[in-house]
Amino acid sequence: MNKVLGIFGLLLFVCLFTTVMSDSFVSEYNLYNITRWSALFGILSIGVAFVIITGGIDLSIGSVVGLVACLLPMLVTEYDVAPWAALLIVMVIAGALGLLHGILITRLDLQPFVVTLCGLLFYRGFARWMTDDGTLGFGQEYDDGLRLLAIGKPCSWATMLLIGGLGLVIWGIWKAIRPSSTHVDPASTEARAARLRSWSLPVIGAFLALVGASRFFLGWELGEGTVLLQAGGYQIRSLGIQVPADAVDVPSRVMRVAGTILFIPLVLWFLIAAGRGNLKRVRWPVAAVCVSLVLLALCVWNLVPLYDRAAADDLWQVGVLRVSGNALKSGLMAVVFLVVGASIGAIGWLLSAAASASPICKALIPALIASGVLMLLGQTNFAATMVPMPVLFLILIAIAASIFLNQTIYGRYLFALGRNEEAARYSGIDTKRMIVVAYVLCALAAGLGGILFSLDVNSVQPSGFGNFYELYAIAAAVLGGCSLRGGEGNVLGVVIGAAVMRVLYNAINILGISTKLEFAIIGLVILAGAMVDVVVKRVIASRAAKADAAQVANR
Amino acid sequence: MIATSGSNTVPLLEVRSLCKRFPGVRALHQVDLRLGAGEVLALVGENGAGKSTLMKILAGVQPPDEGEILIDGRREEIDGVSRAMELGISLIHQELNLSDNLSVAANIFLGREPTRWGLIDHATIRRESMRHLSAVGLDVSPDTLVRDLTIGRQQMVEIAKALSADARVLIMDEPTSSLSHKESEALFRVVRDLRRRGVSVIYISHRLGEVEALADRVMVMRDGENAGELVGEQIDHDAMVSRMVGRDVSRFYERSQKASPEVSSRPPALEVQGLVVPEHPRHAISLAVRPGEIVGLAGLVGAGRTELLRCVFGVTQPLGGSVRVQGKTIDLRSPAGPIANGMGLVPEDRKEQGLVIDFPVQTNVSLAGLASQARNRLWINFDAEAQDTRRSIERLRIKTPTPQQIVRYLSGGNQQKVVLGKWLSMNPGVLLLDEPTRGIDIGAKEEIYSLMETLAAEGMAILFVSSEMEEVIALSDRVLVMHEGQISGELAGASITEEQIMNLATGST
Structure with a gap:
């Protein structure tokens, strides 16, 4: 699971960086x-x-x-x-x-x-x-036939969220009510965390379904539906659901508002649980997250507008330095790159530190990530985008x-x-x-x-x-x-x-980076991913060894 | 003999309060060690006692966490294998570290090739190799490829390699574990010869008989600490064992009750008829094991015992003959046939053949039985899997924090119990075991012996291969002895003696 979270962090990093630098990414x-x-x-x-x-x-x-x-x-x-x-x-x-x-x-x-x-x-x-x-x-x-298999657009993401969310609810409930074969004291923190973990799935599912369903809030009617595939005189069509034009943007709004409403108490709950578990272990990660998020906000409000204004062939005065527009743009991009990376890294650090400090935190991670991502996605009109x-x-x-x-x-x-x-x-x-x-x-x-x-x-x-x-x-x-x-x-x-x-x-x-660099950048990112993976593993192992040694010494 | 541990002489090698930790384990704690010139120091202890870790630190494979190492009274940092070799310390691993695609001479000088004008000086290599080979009494051409040598001879090449690097301290980790009796004898001769020439040897072994015969001094380790030292006359089996386990133990396991005579009238559970094992195509092998019987398969290494078991279990395909289980002829094209008919094999190499060692205990225990308990022979039955695993852990007393623990982090004995658990969860009628107690500590050995006894009493037919004579004698109702690919004799009851087995095993009757 940690590996999935790690690669997800990388995805988030690239998306966030690109979104911050350019509006067209989320078009x-x-x-x-x-x-x-x-x-x-x-x-x-x-x-x-x-x-x-x-x-x-x-x-x-x-x-x-x-x-x-x-x-x-x-x-x-x-x-x-x-x-x-x-x-x-x-x-x-x-x-x-x-x-x-x-x-x-x-x-x-x-x-x-x-x-x-x-x-x-x-x-x-x-x-x-x-x-x-x-x-x-x-x-x-x-x-209008065979090629629709690849270029067809069966439905919008809102509909997918509705279907997927309902599926998640059913699956989650089925998993949660199945008798568990482990014998743990039901009052213990571990048992509470396990219950929390098993019930967070259907809750996330219900939430997704709600977002998806909001699209149909203003009414809908059945229509023809687009042809997905035409073969031998038969046609496969998508669900021919038509919604009023002004309903298209509703899911994004619901996503944004509901995501935020869900996210903030979850974060508070998470931080309180982490603090109760082991305050010492989470205080530095929390500080790192706060600092990096403040820096990120500064980047978004100050550096990015500057980046947009800077023309490549102008000369710019930055403090005592006179730099060319190109150098300025590259410099700003590097700064934002580092700040976004630091933010994601700090969040990852906080998550892993909190997970080891309290099982409740560990159980909250999926819901926390889901609501956070929805909150971010709600800023775009992702929900109105068609599904390929x-x-x-x-x-x-x-x-x-x-x-x-x-x-x-x-x-x-x-x-x-x-x-x-x-x-x-x-x-x-x-x-x-x-x-x-x-x-x-x-x-x-x-x-x-x-x-x-x-x-x-x-x-x-x-x-x-x-x-x-x-x-x-x-x-x-x-x-x-x-x-x-x-x-x-x-x-x-x-x-x-x-x-x-x-x-x-x-x-x-x-971002207008030379496409000749494409392979080089992809290679670097994969290498960096592999390196981070190894380094994190080593850090965890050495920390476990140290904790172990301390335990032995105390005995 | 040579009592160099006296305080007035400076020892060749001295270790002071060495500590080493691994995640979850305290491998070494405040360990001291002194070694004089020309001394054979035996290091004994159960698995996980820290012997191998100590030796790896001395040979520069791993750094210590704390403590110091003195050579000739001078403090030294051994920060790599090459530094250890400069200081004259060579480690001969349990699994030999030779490149078997290269010649003997090339191996001896690997990494230290003498050169002339930048090119390898083959003449010097050959000449020097021959000198070192004769020093260890090995009569082979330096141009022979290592893979064409027997294990015993390869070991001699390792020793010659160490000598060529001017080793003053030779560390041997379980050197005889895969040697035949004769090869072991040759090795002992070389060790004694080295001692005469002033080379010190640290000898790690589970075979206490060898230690008694060879060592000047014995250091016992337990749980990563010094657990006693024995010199000269004090070196004796029981004294070593009681320090190793921290309590007095009887000399060897004794079976409480051999199979009742009534067993011999039962129809055989396993019947091998005229089986021609591919590795020994000139002999056909027949044998039978009845329910409730423990049959030992004795013989020298290379006598074809492992090959026979593997063939019976369908790992290799026989050239002729048949195997019947409970009277039914079984399909030997793969192990699936024997397994489906209630056979299990605890293989010789548990890490390579018995276990997926990077997977959890539960996955390993359920691996063979997964198909038979699956729903519609497709869906994994997770509840049954967890229950079976829990039952195996309880029954075999597998020491593991959780069923999800990775098997690699268990001790050798517990790993072997996981392999046993895999088969026992399927309730087999016939259990084949190949060196079931190799490389595991005394406590776990005894547990496995008593388990085998219980299983036989419950009506299982057990056929086991062992190179430990005491084990074969103590456990078996009957002993089949193999020699060069065929069964050279069968012993039962009072005629099961070490002498009789050796006679048959060496083909000298």
């Missing part, structure tokens, strides 16, 4: 694009996460994406295959490629790196030869993958064999078959990704389409907490990791 158009691209890469990342959990690697993802992206328009436009059949064919091909990888790796004992590297080269070369390196696309013909189709796919896949990994025996087998294949085999697990399954799932995800990417872009260059996507996916999975040693990883982290990659890319564009 409806930009939010729509970020969520769409994050979802597309998230699908690939979840796929490769399965393989990484087994301790393997799949380098062929980008080429599978490219191959599928070439095959689909070819089948549909040149060979006049029915769209649904074409989809089926390319998915079967992708699955077969995964099966091939898995069989080569398990039966011939080839190394995953080698097998999938050869896949990377072969599929790319094959796709280029097959298409004669010509650009492919679907033209305008499928804009790929996000729906991603949500379904993420839920399915999460259930598979955490609730089924096969998921458990993947983790076990990823960390120690021999021990898993000695326990009667068919490790080879499970590894094959992982590669097939990865290739299927790549296949789906390829379909969506090609439908979305509508112009596929066989030589470059999907290049480096495997590395983006692997980086997202690793950022999200998968260990390349295997046996570790979780879906939520991977999805957030994919979002970080896209937001970073987007931020570079929006």
Whole structure:
């Protein structure tokens, strides 16, 4: 869980920094694009996460994406295959490629790196030869049909919040009322914290549902709904709910107000509980949060307007220094960068210090983060933004993958064999078959990704389409907490990791940083993430050792 | 013999109030140690007593938290392995640290290659290697690849490597744990020879018999502290053990009751017929174990006992023959078949084969039984998993703070109990154990012995491999002795003696 919070902090940091520096980041158009691209890469990342959990690697993802992206328009436009059949064919091909990888790796004992590297080269070369390196696309013909799979907008985020919130309520209540098998004194702090934790889920859910439902407060009517997919004379349409135009902004307002109302008492409760738990341990983090937030406010009110006013070719007098507008802009950006980073870091410090000081605090963290994020999101018109189709796919896949990994025996087998294949085999697990399954799932995800990417872009260059996507996916999975040693990883982290990659890319564009630096910046951020992870682990370990030593000395 | 611990001479190596802590553990506390030149000091203690940590500090692998180390009376900071080697201290790890893809000579000079004009001076390396190899009585070409040597010979290469670095203090951590009897004897000869030449040896071992035979002085450690020192005549098994465990213990575990004669009339629970193990294709092996019986599988290292168990359990596939459990022939293509038919294997290497060591106790205990208790053979039954784990922890007295504790942080004995728990939660009819007590402390050993006895009394058929003669003799109703891939004889009742087993094991009858 800590890893997920860490990567979430990174996401928050990049978002916050970009928002502070530029208004256009939170524009409806930009939010729509970020969520769409994050979802597309998230699908690939979840796929490769399965393989990484087994301790393997799949380098062929980008080429599978490219191959599928070439095959689909070819089948549909040149060979006049029915769209649904074409989809089926390319998915079967992708699955077969995964099966091939898995069989080569398990039966011939080839190394995953080698097998999938050869896949990377072969599929790319094959796709280029097959298409004669010509650009492919679907033209305008499928804009109201097949392409809606990728570019459709089924509903707004408010509707998603309503559905997701209700789901969370039901799931949370079901979890909370299930008899727990642990025998803890019901009056103890631990038991109170456990109750708090289990009930915070449905409360968050109810809150989300409330925000979503507010959209329909001013009334609604059923209409046609947009066409999501047209196949063989049948249509799949989104919920045809129409709301009055002035209702569109209501959820954002509700989010902002209700988020704030919920957030402030939660913060107070959290701080009081932390102070009662161990005041000494939390006083410095609290001070750090206060100072950094004051600095952040100063940045927003003073530096950012200055940044906006500064033209690149002017000369500026800052104190005794005369600087060029460019240097001033870069300097201001660096200062804001540091201050935002310090704020997020201080909040993370406070959360971890408070969590170790009091179990109540630990139980409050999810609700605290949820309400805080809603309060921030309420400042934008995120709730009115439309949901891209790929996000729906991603949500379904993420839920399915999460259930598979955490609730089924096969998921458990993947983790076990990823960390120690021999021990898993000695326990009667068919490790080879499970590894094959992982590669097939990865290739299927790549296949789906390829379909969506090609439908979305509508112009596929066989030589470059999907290049480096495997590395983006692997980086997202690793950022999200998968260990390349295997046996570790979780879906939520991977999805957030994919979002970080896209937001970073987007931020570079929006902030006007040279796109030539794109790879360098992404590389640096991943490196920094990995370094922080290691450093934090060491600090925690050494602190535990010191506390332990003190305990021994007191004995 | 040599009593250098007297106060008038300056010891070669002296350690004063050394302390070392790890998260959650006090590994060393105020430990003192003195070592004279040409002395063999044995260091004994249960697992987790701090022996290995102390040695790692001396060899520069880890820094101490407090305390000082004196060499020839001078205070030294040992801040790395290379510094330790400069000071003449070499550590020979339990798991050997040789690059098995390189030649013997290359290994001996690894990291210290003599050069001529910037290029490796192969001639000197070969000449010097030969000198050091003959010093340890090893008659192999320096060009042999290390992987082509037996474990015993590889150990000699390690010693030669230490000598080539002018080691004055040689630390050996469990050197005989994977050696055969003959190889051990050769090692003892080398140790005695080193002592004559003035090299001091710190010898860590669980095998107290060796310590009695070899050591000038014995230092006992318990819970990271000095727990007594024995010199010369005082060195004796019971004296060492009582200091190790902090109480008097009887000399060896005694089984309260062997299987009743009625057992031999029961139909066998495990029947192996003409099984051809792939590692020893020239022999077919047959054996039977009845419910309620404990059968020991004795023999030298490399006699094919582990290979036999692995084949019976479906880890490797037999070239012929069959295995029947409760009269039913089972599918040996993978361990899944034997497991489904009520067989369990506690493997030789618990860290690599028995456990996913970075996972919690609960996940390990439930790993094999997960499928059989799953709902619709798909959904993990979390309640049953937690209950099974709790039951195993109680029954086996696994010392763990919570079922969620990572197994790596448990002691060796408790780790082995987790492996046992994995199988016991499935109620197997047949339990195979491969060196079940290797590298675990005396207290845990006795618990495992009494558990095996209880399980047999409840009607389980137990087949176990052990290289510890006392263990085989004390526990077994019958003993099967293996020699070079085949069963060379069977002993039962009063004929189970150390001599008889050795005779069969060495093929000298």
